[in-house]
Amino acid sequence: MYNFIFNVDTKVLFGRGQIDKLGEEIKKYSNNVLLVYGGGSIKKNGIYDATLKTLSDNNIEVFEILGVDPNPRIETVREGVGICKKNNIGAVLAVGGGSSIDCAKVISAGTKYDGDAWDIVLNNKLITSALPVFSVLTLSATGSEMNGNAVISNMSQNLKLGTRSPLLIPKASVLNPEYTFSVPKHQTSAGVADIMSHTFENYFTNEKGVYLQERFAESILKTCIHYGPIAYNEPENYDARANMMWASSWAINGLISAGSSNNWSVHPMEHELSAFYDITHGVGLAILTPAWMKYVLDDSTVDKFVEYGINVWEIDSSLDKYEIANLAIEKTKNFFCNDLHIPCSLREVGIDEEYLDIMAKQAVRGGKLQGYKELDENDVKNIYINCL
Amino acid sequence: MYNFIFNVDTKVLFGRGQIDKLGEEIKKYSNNVLLVYGGGSIKKNGIYDATLKTLSDNNIEVFEILGVDPNPRIETVREGVGICKKNNIGAVLAVGGGSSIDCAKVISAGTKYDGDAWDIVLNNKLITSALPVFSVLTLSATGSEMNGNAVISNMSQNLKLGTRSPLLIPKASVLNPEYTFSVPKHQTSAGVADIMSHTFENYFTNEKGVYLQERFAESILKTCIHYGPIAYNEPENYDARANMMWASSWAINGLISAGSSNNWSVHPMEHELSAFYDITHGVGLAILTPAWMKYVLDDSTVDKFVEYGINVWEIDSSLDKYEIANLAIEKTKNFFCNDLHIPCSLREVGIDEEYLDIMAKQAVRGGKLQGYKELDENDVKNIYINCL
Numbered sequence: 001m002y003n004f005i006f007n008v009d010t011k012v013l014f015g016r017g018q019i020d021k022l023g024e025e026i027k028k029y030s031n032n033v034l035l036v037y038g039g040g041s042i043k044k045n046g047i048y049d050a051t052l053k054t055l056s057d058n059n060i061e062v063f064e065i066l067g068v069d070p071n072p073r074i075e076t077v078r079e080g081v082g083i084c085k086k087n088n089i090g091a092v093l094a095v096g097g098g099s100s101i102d103c104a105k106v107i108s109a110g111t112k113y114d115g116d117a118w119d120i121v122l123n124n125k126l127i128t129s130a131l132p133v134f135s136v137l138t139l140s141a142t143g144s145e146m147n148g149n150a151v152i153s154n155m156s157q158n159l160k161l162g163t164r165s166p167l168l169i170p171k172a173s174v175l176n177p178e179y180t181f182s183v184p185k186h187q188t189s190a191g192v193a194d195i196m197s198h199t200f201e202n203y204f205t206n207e208k209g210v211y212l213q214e215r216f217a218e219s220i221l222k223t224c225i226h227y228g229p230i231a232y233n234e235p236e237n238y239d240a241r242a243n244m245m246w247a248s249s250w251a252i253n254g255l256i257s258a259g260s261s262n263n264w265s266v267h268p269m270e271h272e273l274s275a276f277y278d279i280t281h282g283v284g285l286a287i288l289t290p291a292w293m294k295y296v297l298d299d300s301t302v303d304k305f306v307e308y309g310i311n312v313w314e315i316d317s318s319l320d321k322y323e324i325a326n327l328a329i330e331k332t333k334n335f336f337c338n339d340l341h342i343p344c345s346l347r348e349v350g351i352d353e354e355y356l357d358i359m360a361k362q363a364v365r366g367g368k369l370q371g372y373k374e375l376d377e378n379d380v381k382n383i384y385i386n387c388l
Numbered sequence: 389m390y391n392f393i394f395n396v397d398t399k400v401l402f403g404r405g406q407i408d409k410l411g412e413e414i415k416k417y418s419n420n421v422l423l424v425y426g427g428g429s430i431k432k433n434g435i436y437d438a439t440l441k442t443l444s445d446n447n448i449e450v451f452e453i454l455g456v457d458p459n460p461r462i463e464t465v466r467e468g469v470g471i472c473k474k475n476n477i478g479a480v481l482a483v484g485g486g487s488s489i490d491c492a493k494v495i496s497a498g499t500k501y502d503g504d505a506w507d508i509v510l511n512n513k514l515i516t517s518a519l520p521v522f523s524v525l526t527l528s529a530t531g532s533e534m535n536g537n538a539v540i541s542n543m544s545q546n547l548k549l550g551t552r553s554p555l556l557i558p559k560a561s562v563l564n565p566e567y568t569f570s571v572p573k574h575q576t577s578a579g580v581a582d583i584m585s586h587t588f589e590n591y592f593t594n595e596k597g598v599y600l601q602e603r604f605a606e607s608i609l610k611t612c613i614h615y616g617p618i619a620y621n622e623p624e625n626y627d628a629r630a631n632m633m634w635a636s637s638w639a640i641n642g643l644i645s646a647g648s649s650n651n652w653s654v655h656p657m658e659h660e661l662s663a664f665y666d667i668t669h670g671v672g673l674a675i676l677t678p679a680w681m682k683y684v685l686d687d688s689t690v691d692k693f694v695e696y697g698i699n700v701w702e703i704d705s706s707l708d709k710y711e712i713a714n715l716a717i718e719k720t721k722n723f724f725c726n727d728l729h730i731p732c733s734l735r736e737v738g739i740d741e742e743y744l745d746i747m748a749k750q751a752v753r754g755g756k757l758q759g760y761k762e763l764d765e766n767d768v769k770n771i772y773i774n775c776l
Contacts, residue, residue: 001403001565001626001627001630001631001634002403003402003403003404003405003406004400004402004403005399005400005401005402005406006399006400006402007397007398007399007400008396008397009395009396009397010395011393011394011395012392012393012394012395013393014391014392014393014394014646014647015389015390015391015392016391017391018391018393177389208627209626209627209630209631211611211614211615211627211631212607212608212611212631212634212635212638215606215607215608215610215611216604216607218603218607219600219603219604219606219607220600220603222603223599223600223603226599227599238389238597239389239596239597239599242389242597242647243389243597243599243600246389246600246646246647247600250600258402258634259402259630259634
């Protein structure tokens with residue numbers, strides 16, 4: 001197990017009605033706030049009103065920026081930074097999914113940065129100060145509610161890049177499972193795929209001594225497999241929504257990555273898909289993941305896939321190890337395609353051969369992907385081809 | 389799943405050499421510190437010197453209180469409070485296991501309290517302020533390094549009571565697995581039993597919707613079963629010590645209890661044993677736990693024991709459910725007795741019938757134990773008898 005620092009100080013207010021406590025948390029830091037959200041859905045389901053009420057109850061002045069895209073754009077960040085600087089705003093509150101929270105995070109750091117906000121996306125070392133960030137989560141997927149990560153797109157450059165800083169970890173996040181009851185089926189399933197992919201990226205590690213973290217990762221995967229389809233089929237099942245929401249936070253807040261040092265594999269490949277085609281991130285991950293698994297399966301990795309198959313899918317441990325591994329991969333694909341009803345191929349989401357070369361090239365622009373197995377440009381292209 | 393708040397803001401500095409960063413963390417709060425520790429072992433294995441060095445590197449003035457007992461006494465707390473008040477000390481640093489950390493916590497709150505420190509043990513609502521607490525962990529067991537709990541003994545009254553407050557959560561804790569290499573075998577195994585007991589207390593819950601938390605709990609139990617004996621047999625196995633150390637923190641920092649509302653069963657029964665006989669807490673828990681399991685096993689609880697048997701002990705799921713449950717309990721007892729070499733009965737640790745009545749009465753002095761199954765005075769006495 002490698003050395004690590006674990007420090008996630010988000011105050012999670014979990015459950016029905018907990019939003020009433022949020023204003024008090026924000027008030028500890030600021031008398032005004034920038035509200036960051038996407039479309040008008042939060043105005044239909046009462047979340048917007050509940051948010052304004054807790055802010056108003058604590059005499060917090062509200063500014064707004066809305067229209068955050070599913071893949072949040074740097075232009076929106078710049079606009080938010082402008083509002084914060086102009087009005088001397090002291091806190092940023094996202095109401096939405098990962099897109100709104102990520103956007104809020106970069107606004108919070110951008111406000112404290114003297115240059116253009118895209119700089120701090122390109123280089124997180126430039127983040128030396130940030131306004132306190134808060135969130136009200138309405139989609140279980142990215143885990144942004146309990147970590148310091150943010151992904152921002154620059155569509156003019158076909159770039160979708162991540163940045164991170166402990167300064168961006170939300171001070172408090174409201175996780176009310178009821179707020180995800182109205183999430184459409186296809187977004188629910190894409191969210192489950194996103195949570196599972198975060199978990200896979202950490203689970204498939206070459207570090208041997210991270211036993212507890214591996215078991216924690218399997219716990220998250222089992223939760224997704226158990227409750228993902230229930231959340232899909234019964235959108236108002238509280239326990240299903242609650243477990244998916246809580247799983248989303250723990251898949252990517254440091255718990256399961258602590259002590260291992262893997263770089264990620266599937267996310268950088270997917271980021272090119274959504275940068276070029278603006279597809280739903282979780283859908284891209286669900287399509288790529290089984291193909292990636294199959295591609296990296298060999299004598300050096302098979303034992304890990306056996307562990308995955310037995311512990312997560314409860315496959316008979318007496319079978320041949322490649323049989324277990326292949327069965328586990330097949331079950332993963334079937335789960336995404338059949339149980340979660342996610343498209344099974346790139347063609348189904350409108351992606352063909354046209355940009356495969358350039359996307360593969362872009363995916364490795366920082367060097368070969370140094371994940372569980374090293375992948376070069378050609379490997380990435382082959383995986384894309386296998387997904388067509 | 390019930391509503392909950394999760395907010396553990398301890399900065400965990402995990403691994404070899406991480407103690408070098410501790411002084412910097414303390415310096416954010418104070419220019420002086422009260423060092424709280426037990427015996428002289430930390431002076432033999434270099435931990436004391438490493439601690440003084442990081443404090444000295446950051447120009448932090450050091451006061452000391454040593455001789456903290458394995459079941460820390462209120463008298464020691466009072467002495468520490470006196471030193472802090474007299475010298476205007478701004479932070480408390482425990483170097484040791486749960487005893488030193490618990491003692492440091494109550495000193496930190498006692499310093500900010502106007503009356504006698506025993507008051508805040510009896511009533512945690514009186515804890516309204518506390519000095520920042522830090523820890524350097526040398527024993528994997530109580531999880532005190534990452535939560536706001538503390539247990540203090542008042543031997544003159546045969547009382548061993550817990551108190552808790554978010555204000556007592558350490559601001560930073562150093563978890564260097566090497567610091568537990570020199571822990572004697574019997575303390576290593578008692579620590580494993582303590583971690584498992586914390587996990588059981590939360591795992592055996594009547595709340596149905598806490599699926600993720602149940603899987604997390606099983607992860608901790610599996611880690612203890614896998615690495616506990618390795619740590620016992622190979623005291624300098626880094627990964628074994630690292631996994632046990634990290635498991636100790638997560639067993640009782642809120643992760644696995646979030647969303648369920650169980651009171652505990654075995655701990656209150658054990659607290660009477662160590663209050664009356666001053667035995668090692670983990671040993672008492674290991675003796676009581678299988679007897680408690682057997683006592684509460686009935687038609688209303690058998691399914692949970694089946695889940696435990698299959699998921700943790702990998703017992704064949706096709707067996708009869710009572711067969712699975714009883715096998716799981718037997719395996720639990722064998723693990724403590726044979727794999728961890730912990731005494732199997734109360735008589736082996738010098739406890740006979742003499743105080744069973746009064747201990748049973750004391751255990752339920754706050755009312756029947758409202759844990760997984762309600763236990764009255766007679767139940768507690770029966771469980772004690774079954775452990776003789």
